[in-house]
Amino acid sequence: MSRFLRSLPALEWGRAYTRETLMSDGVAALIVTVMLIPQSLAYAMLAGLPPEVGLYASVAPLLLYALFGSSRTLAVGPVAVVSLMTAAALGDLAAAGSPDYWAGAITLAFLSGAMLVLMGLLRLGFLANFLSHPVISGFISASGLIIAASQLKTLLGVEAQGAHLLDLLPALWRALPQVHGLTLAVGLAATVFLFWVRKGLKPLLVGAGMGVRAADLFAKAGPVAAIAVTVALTWALGWQGQGLKIVGTVPQGLPPLTLPSFDLGLWRELAMPALLISIVGFVESVSVGQTLAAKRRQRIEPDQELVALGAGNLGAAFTGGFPVTGGFARSVVNFDAGAQTPAAGVMTAGGILLASLLLTPALYFLPKATLAATIIVAVLSLVDLGALQRTWAYSKSDFAALVSTLGTTLAAGVEAGLIVGVGLSLVLHLLRSSRPHIAVVGLVPGTESFRNVLRHPVRVSPRLVSLRVDESLYFANARSLEDRVNDAVASNPELQHVVLQCSAINDIDTSALESLEAIDQRLREAGIRLHLSEVKGPVMDRLRSTDFLRHLGGEVFLTHYQAVASLTPELLAG
């Protein structure tokens, strides 16, 4: 226990805490709190939960992350993609907004928290590496499009249901004649205003003499302004009486103490979504954390991050929240506003707590269309269709992974999209590495180097074939090497020596070792000797532990030049 306490990141920064750090942290906390209030409400709505749940999920997780987390500036709470995944996981389970639905969200946070802590303790953080960038990119873009589409009905003031985008869009289209004019006006005005704040306000403020960083932070308060103005107008003009949907009564008070369900049937149903939420949340959080840490030459510990995010989610589960993770926008704001330590997160949690105690009556008149506009503007920045073109130019197989993740997520939902994407990118990687690049090389005249005979004018002998293998040898590519050697033998009747240049071979597994033995034996029976050159130290150590080198028909040379010089000296003389 004492060893565990000593390793708590909180103790490290806590000891060196000063009054200056307190000031920086306090200012950052104030700015982040102002930004988080509308975001928390909006993401709770996106997840299909009452707005106050978003506030609850922003308190305990922040505190627990501050205690366990290894990033100094990461801000944990509800984020768009995880909220969408929560809604997708619970959609078939209960009606959005019902008590069963909320109980499901709490259980989902609990399962995800438990999985994250377990993965952290087992040091399984590397599993997240199997989500490739093209898969993440396709998944996030598709999620952004789905989220934006899901908010359109609120913006239009119509009813439209659809489990997937392909159901939702036609339903929206059919509902178009019922569009509620006032709702659309409020929603559109808020959307246009928020886009302008993002793109137009900052240059204006900078032009008026404000610093670039201050202008940036000021622009982040845009959603608060949109909320304040639309709340005031709705209250003053009685828009809720004209059919504008408002948030209504938000319970005032501390986050409730809650317990997850221990129904094993429910656990089975939520296990897969919880695992995917854990992995996606972890990947998002770690990449934000690493980016911010590196700017100040700090570092984060991925396995410690798993434990901290897990603790955050467990905290959410016991205080009426839903799945959370480290958010990009809020962490960057926290960092830019000068946060030095996780104490900023503690103070932010205090701010949100105050808001949920005091501010909720003011949210009564908040139009839902304003929240929808906040979500749409936030998530459209996630959609990066330019990645399609960039990836196509660089790698066709990565493009295939990106497009199929994007397409499957849009057509069949977030879980199917992730599973298809990860599966396909693994299969494509295996196929690529199962066809290794093997070059026939020859001596560059006047040097001791060897180059591909197809690309360079080099010298070769009919008595010797040099093959350079550009990949570690393992079961899926070992037979390619057998084929290449067979080809070389069948097409060179005078052949006496085959030399494998092993400089790029980092590993030889059992299958490849047996292939090498088979090659050696076949060559020997055909009167040809197999030699190796430039074998790496660790590979040589393992080969020495076997019979292979004793049986080998030829020799092992330190450099490829030594091999050629010793076996075909006429090549150097001529």
Added chain:
Amino acid sequence: MSRFLRSLPALEWGRAYTRETLMSDGVAALIVTVMLIPQSLAYAMLAGLPPEVGLYASVAPLLLYALFGSSRTLAVGPVAVVSLMTAAALGDLAAAGSPDYWAGAITLAFLSGAMLVLMGLLRLGFLANFLSHPVISGFISASGLIIAASQLKTLLGVEAQGAHLLDLLPALWRALPQVHGLTLAVGLAATVFLFWVRKGLKPLLVGAGMGVRAADLFAKAGPVAAIAVTVALTWALGWQGQGLKIVGTVPQGLPPLTLPSFDLGLWRELAMPALLISIVGFVESVSVGQTLAAKRRQRIEPDQELVALGAGNLGAAFTGGFPVTGGFARSVVNFDAGAQTPAAGVMTAGGILLASLLLTPALYFLPKATLAATIIVAVLSLVDLGALQRTWAYSKSDFAALVSTLGTTLAAGVEAGLIVGVGLSLVLHLLRSSRPHIAVVGLVPGTESFRNVLRHPVRVSPRLVSLRVDESLYFANARSLEDRVNDAVASNPELQHVVLQCSAINDIDTSALESLEAIDQRLREAGIRLHLSEVKGPVMDRLRSTDFLRHLGGEVFLTHYQAVASLTPELLAG
């Protein structure tokens, strides 16, 4: 069509056919025919089919392989492992020996043939590479044990049923009191005789002045002698009247013309077994074919082999046979007996045809226990438990793949064994390559080479870190590199340069490129420059097609020494 005909291997050897070749092929065909008759009967019995089906399956497949195959000496027909897989696939479908069961075997041969031809036309031969050697080794050993155990009941003369080894062995144990003495005596005598022929006869013959090769071939006729002697004794002493089970009436005549079932429900049920039979059969056949071809500096074409084996199986399906592939023992005998071309196969098919026309009445008194002994002696040579120890010594993860394939095949059957084995070996390979070896390297004093700082006394500067990455960079290992760079930065406060030595990097996928961009950006924000050295040509070409090199904080050096000489000249001077 004419292009297709020109590419037929048969035309190539057919044109150069001479009287000498005919003599060699004829002698080989005679010897292989004598060896194949008992084998065909035994493997049909193992597959749960009437004995004549084994003869049928040895005619058309041999002819079709002779036409399409690229190996000069491969002999195609029923083999032990594929017969076991056939029995496993049909076991739940119908009672062994029933007409429905035979119809299922015909359909299985048809599906497997169609899949093989399709894989050949689509050039998917490389898929077989995903069966690693440890998985094949574990699978073949387990199959040998299962086959031997399945023949024990025939050898003991008892009734015992069991779908898996774990059911069968207790059933055999319970049946022990009912052992039939005469059956056991015949079976044991045959077994001991066959083992002695394998191990003891050859040295005896060689000692008596016979050539080694002739002694080898003579010993292969052991099963024929065992059959002749036990048939004669049973006939003369009326053993069938004392409860010894005999083969009984074997229909005399040509193989029948048959049609596979076109019932889609049956196809669905047999699709997975047919695929596994195709892949296992192809792997077995290709490895035999390659070994024999290499001995005469010939080569085989894996995709052509798929077509030829597929044609063989389709031939089996239309002539009352069951799934076949290239067999190890018969192909080696064919080769050693001097076969020069597939015409030997054509003549062998003729020999088997004659046997099924004329010889079947002589098989009436053949004891089933003799066939069981033939099978047991043949398959126990497949069991290679020494592979466990050799693999353990060389690679723990390959050992895990071998043991789990062996264990799962024994406990849950051939399909489960293969699937678990392939799945596990892929996962273990991915895990291994997701943790690449990355070494911090330093300058070996007085040279231009760099070595791992942990293994060698080298010179390093606090201003520069050199990292050598010993693996291609792709999504699963890209973040490891980010971690290592972050570590280096966090632990070297004076750091100004990070140089990646890229000599072992054969590929950089999109994810790894983005990781490199992230590393470069983070380093730049911390006031550190990222450099590359020894980038391979193809990798450099792809990097040039992106923005990466334009944004790169540092430079790309041809050699690592140039990088260090230019960035930290004090290291060379000191």
